[in-house]
Amino acid sequence: MKRIRFTLAFLALILAATVLLRGQTPAGPFKIGFIVPLSGPFAQNGRDILNGFLLLLDEVGYRAGGRQIQLIVEDDEAIPAVTLTKARKLVEADRVHLLAGTLLASSGYALAPYVDAQQIPTVYPVVSSDDLTQRRRSKWIVRTGWTSSQPNHAFGEYAYRTLGYRTVATIALDYAFGWESVGGFQRTFEAEGGRIVQRMWTPVSVHDFAPYLAQISRDVDAVYALFLGRTALQFMRQYAEYGLRGRVPLIGSGTTTDEHVLPFMGDEALGVVTSLQYSAALDTPDNRRFTGAYRRRYNKLASYYAESMYTGGKWVLAAIEALGGRVEDRTRFLEALRAAQPTGLPRGLVTLDEYGSPIQSIYIRRVERVNGELQNTVIATVPRVSQFWKFNPADYLRQPLYSRRFVPTS
Amino acid sequence: MTITVDNGSRRPLGLRKAVGSPGWRLPVLAVLAIALVTGPLFLNSYWVGLLTQVVILAILAMSLDVLLGYTGLPSLGHAAFFGVAAYAVAVLSTAYRADFWLCVLAALFAGTVLAAIFGMIVSHVRDVYFLMITLALGMVLWGLSYRWIPVTGGDNGISGIPNLMAHAGMPWTGPVAFYYLSLIVLLVCAGLLALLVRSPFGLSLRGIRENEHRMRSLGFNTWLHCYLSYVIAAAFASVAGVMWAYYNGFVSPTYLELTASSELFLMVTLGGPATLVGPVLGAGIIVLLKNVISAYTARWLLILGIVYIVAILAAPKGIWNLGRRQSG
Numbered sequence: 001m002k003r004i005r006f007t008l009a010f011l012a013l014i015l016a017a018t019v020l021l022r023g024q025t026p027a028g029p030f031k032i033g034f035i036v037p038l039s040g041p042f043a044q045n046g047r048d049i050l051n052g053f054l055l056l057l058d059e060v061g062y063r064a065g066g067r068q069i070q071l072i073v074e075d076d077e078a079i080p081a082v083t084l085t086k087a088r089k090l091v092e093a094d095r096v097h098l099l100a101g102t103l104l105a106s107s108g109y110a111l112a113p114y115v116d117a118q119q120i121p122t123v124y125p126v127v128s129s130d131d132l133t134q135r136r137r138s139k140w141i142v143r144t145g146w147t148s149s150q151p152n153h154a155f156g157e158y159a160y161r162t163l164g165y166r167t168v169a170t171i172a173l174d175y176a177f178g179w180e181s182v183g184g185f186q187r188t189f190e191a192e193g194g195r196i197v198q199r200m201w202t203p204v205s206v207h208d209f210a211p212y213l214a215q216i217s218r219d220v221d222a223v224y225a226l227f228l229g230r231t232a233l234q235f236m237r238q239y240a241e242y243g244l245r246g247r248v249p250l251i252g253s254g255t256t257t258d259e260h261v262l263p264f265m266g267d268e269a270l271g272v273v274t275s276l277q278y279s280a281a282l283d284t285p286d287n288r289r290f291t292g293a294y295r296r297r298y299n300k301l302a303s304y305y306a307e308s309m310y311t312g313g314k315w316v317l318a319a320i321e322a323l324g325g326r327v328e329d330r331t332r333f334l335e336a337l338r339a340a341q342p343t344g345l346p347r348g349l350v351t352l353d354e355y356g357s358p359i360q361s362i363y364i365r366r367v368e369r370v371n372g373e374l375q376n377t378v379i380a381t382v383p384r385v386s387q388f389w390k391f392n393p394a395d396y397l398r399q400p401l402y403s404r405r406f407v408p409t410s
Numbered sequence: 411m412t413i414t415v416d417n418g419s420r421r422p423l424g425l426r427k428a429v430g431s432p433g434w435r436l437p438v439l440a441v442l443a444i445a446l447v448t449g450p451l452f453l454n455s456y457w458v459g460l461l462t463q464v465v466i467l468a469i470l471a472m473s474l475d476v477l478l479g480y481t482g483l484p485s486l487g488h489a490a491f492f493g494v495a496a497y498a499v500a501v502l503s504t505a506y507r508a509d510f511w512l513c514v515l516a517a518l519f520a521g522t523v524l525a526a527i528f529g530m531i532v533s534h535v536r537d538v539y540f541l542m543i544t545l546a547l548g549m550v551l552w553g554l555s556y557r558w559i560p561v562t563g564g565d566n567g568i569s570g571i572p573n574l575m576a577h578a579g580m581p582w583t584g585p586v587a588f589y590y591l592s593l594i595v596l597l598v599c600a601g602l603l604a605l606l607v608r609s610p611f612g613l614s615l616r617g618i619r620e621n622e623h624r625m626r627s628l629g630f631n632t633w634l635h636c637y638l639s640y641v642i643a644a645a646f647a648s649v650a651g652v653m654w655a656y657y658n659g660f661v662s663p664t665y666l667e668l669t670a671s672s673e674l675f676l677m678v679t680l681g682g683p684a685t686l687v688g689p690v691l692g693a694g695i696i697v698l699l700k701n702v703i704s705a706y707t708a709r710w711l712l713i714l715g716i717v718y719i720v721a722i723l724a725a726p727k728g729i730w731n732l733g734r735r736q737s738g
Contacts, residue, residue: 039711075704080567080662085463085701093456109566110660129566174557175565204565404559 029070030320030327033090035101037078045103045229045305046075048260049126051298052306053100056313059293064317065325072096078103080110087111091120097327098123098316101309105129105176112138121334125312126305130180131401133357133387142337143357144312144350146277148177149184149402151254153389154362154382155275156188159251162380163273165189165221167197171212171235172226172253174201174404181226181253183402188389190409201404206231209238216244223248228255233264240268249273257367260303262374269367269374277358278304278347279365281375290346301373307346314342357387435730439687442694446593450586458585460701464694465592466653469599471677471689473646478675479683480607481639482619484541485532486671487548491644493666494551495521495651500568500661501561503577510578514652521648525641533637536622545668552666567662574656592653596690599646603686606642615639616684680721682728691729 034053036046050073062069072094074086083102090096099115099122102108108127115122115138122141124132128148132141159165168189172178178201186196197220200212216223223244227235232255239245245268254276257269280291280302290310294302318340320327327333338352350360362385365376388396399408446465450458474488498517502508508516532543555562562568574591575583606612617625618632626632655661664670673696681692699717704710725732 038708073708075708075710079664080660081658081664084658084660085459088459089456089701089705091456092459093454104565106566106662106664109569110658110662113569113659 029068030064030325031070031072031094031096031098032316033072033074033087033094033096033099035074035076035083035086035090035099035107037103038073038075040077040079042078042103042229045260045303046078048303048305049101049103049309051294052302052309053313055294055297055306056310056317060317065320065323065327067320067325067327069320076102076107078107080104080106083107084110084114087114091118097121097330097333100125100312100316102127103305105132108132109136112136112141115140119330121330121337123312123316123337125308128180129176130387133355135397135401137355140334141356142315142334142352144315144352145308145358146360147357147387148180149187150385150387150389151275151277151362152181152184153188154385155251155364156185156190156194157192158275158364158380158382159185159222159224160189160192160194163222163249163251165194165249165251167195167220168222168224168251169198169200169216169220170196170224170226171200171202171216172224173204173206173228173231175204178226179404180402182224183407184389185224186407187402187409190407202231204231207234209235210242213238213242213244216248218244218248220248222251225250225252225256227252228258229261232256232258232261236265236268236272254278254304254365257365257376258304259301259376260305262367262376263301265367265374267369270369272367273364273379274367274376275362275364276304276376277360277362278307279363279376279378280307281365281370281377282347282363283378284346284348286344286348287346302346311342311345311347311350314345315340318342353386355387355393359384359386361385434733435687442691450589455585458589460697462585462589462592462657464697465589465596466650466657467674467677467693467697468690469596469653470647470650471674471681471693472600472603472686473643473650474674474678475683475686475689476603476607476615476639476646477643478678479685479689480612480619481615481636483536483636483639484675485544485640485643486541486668486675487544487546487551488643488647488674489670490548490551490666491521491525491647492651492654493555493661493663493670494524495648496655496661496665497555497562497568499652499655500571503572504568504570505561510574513577517652517655518645518648521651522641522645525644529637529640529644533633533640545671548666548671549668552663552668555663555666562661562663565663567660569660571655571659571661573659577656588657592657595649595653599649600686600690603646607686611635611638619684676718679728680718682725682730682732685728685730688728688730695729 036049037043038046057069057071072090074090076083076086087099090099099120102111103126105127108124108129119140124141124143125145128146130147130149133143170182172182190196198217202212225235239250251273254274257272257274259280291302294306315337319333319336322336322340338356348361350358353359362382363378364380366379367374368377400406449461470492477483477485495517498520499513502513502516528547532540535543556564575587614630614635618635622632677692677696678689680695682688699714703713
């Protein structure tokens, strides 16, 4: 009995000591837990995201608000269950102050309930699934990237009014990112009076576009395509091989000609018009400085993935600065993140709406060859586009999410 | 439906000892048991979480061991049942707000009935053909989880599965309680499976593995034995699926992927097939290695690959079979 009492007292002493010590050391480094796929099929995209962050942290010498910054990188293999395991490690074992990263929507959705339960401030610089800041939004997640439908709302209107298209066929990867992007485009394009006459979905693992290209109507004004990575390269090549290039203009989502694939394309990509919140060819001092530094360090073109994390990182740094490094109070830190106004962003001015999603310029870009290199030349800018476009947020949220079958008529 | 086993009266229980096992297994087993039972008392919640993963995947690996180790049927689609059970829990608990026991029973039922149907097809073939067909069926289910979007949510999966303790109305909460619950489930499953493989039925499974023709000529219905082995393995895999769904709080098509099935295969072969303890060991080694090494280096896949190669070279029959002249 005596021994038990002694043991209990001893344990209580240790517990009290750890609590006291933890309370007394606010001066340790600011820990950022960073999760991206660094192995598996999405390793290259993950690498770009990490590169953007490393570039920024080097620029500021791993310091903000008078505190050292410690970056802990974890590889989630683009598997949601692994994302969650890594987040648990970062939060519960490494005791990070902030989580950042992930690439895929599935990882983003898997992480959200955990983030809420742990009340850990989290920044999503890339994950673009609409509902993460809409119908299933989480208090603790701040999105600095974009929503899938955001650039496409602006693009639908532009395609009708400026490009003068009346009928469009769409072909896109068959998953949430594809549905939300095509849905956004279709909604505003048809609201103007245009018509989507054909909607095709290809599996994410598609290897040959021949069966799909054969089906595409030759009578439409344009074809809207959504691909990324390997599928973007292959689609572009086969589109030209099937004699569609030059006959039916090609337009699409920003990822189809993003800088992560553009250097590997040839003349078949020339003239393709897409929309996104960024272009490496954006002619502003901030962007020239960013792309120059990125090229010097990594010897390649900055993709939107790299820019997204660079910008997301700036958000984090601005929040730490605003609090003077006192980030221990998570609620205050979250408020600081939502209120942060970082400057010098490559993509231009960005502010967050009350749902924690960015309001930003959307760029309409056309692929051109300049000095022997392909680039996404900005041909139009749609300023201050919110995730709800011109719709009233409350009405917008009452309708279901864009899906394979559902696109609201408005 | 009766299974006649003629040697039921004289079960050679001493068989395993006669094979000659060096004395290291008992102490190792004791250390493992102590580690599993007392671990959470001095580990932080992250490590308790990892141990929970080990325990749940150990149930899954043991269930595959019945098929792979004892019956000699190499399945590359075993994660399918695990995934189907997890999806059943997810769909029922989120879309239909079903109560705990309905979720659990429906999930076990779904996994088992599915195996009962698939078993009709796969129990006719052996060896590499068995491998191919289970692989194909597993891929079909994976495709279904990926494309049946109104129900499964497609690529995004389903999140928002309630916490098990809250859902079941248990008074405890937190990762440690969940861990001990998983451990109890593991022990119950291990006990049942140990009884199974020592039973006359289990012995005839081993007989089929060694020489199916002889078993058939002795009058055994080998098809039925393989079929039942397949269904039983799936039932236990479903148990693991239920726990996994509650543990992660979400499901996604990656649960049913080929990589999941092959990693499971690796757990059993690395740990030692036809031992039941081996797969538990294999699950522990793989989960811990993956998570510990990847925290230190980006080249963790390379290191993991080397570890597997060394393990297969040094212990081709699995770690738990080290030093045994013949397995099981």
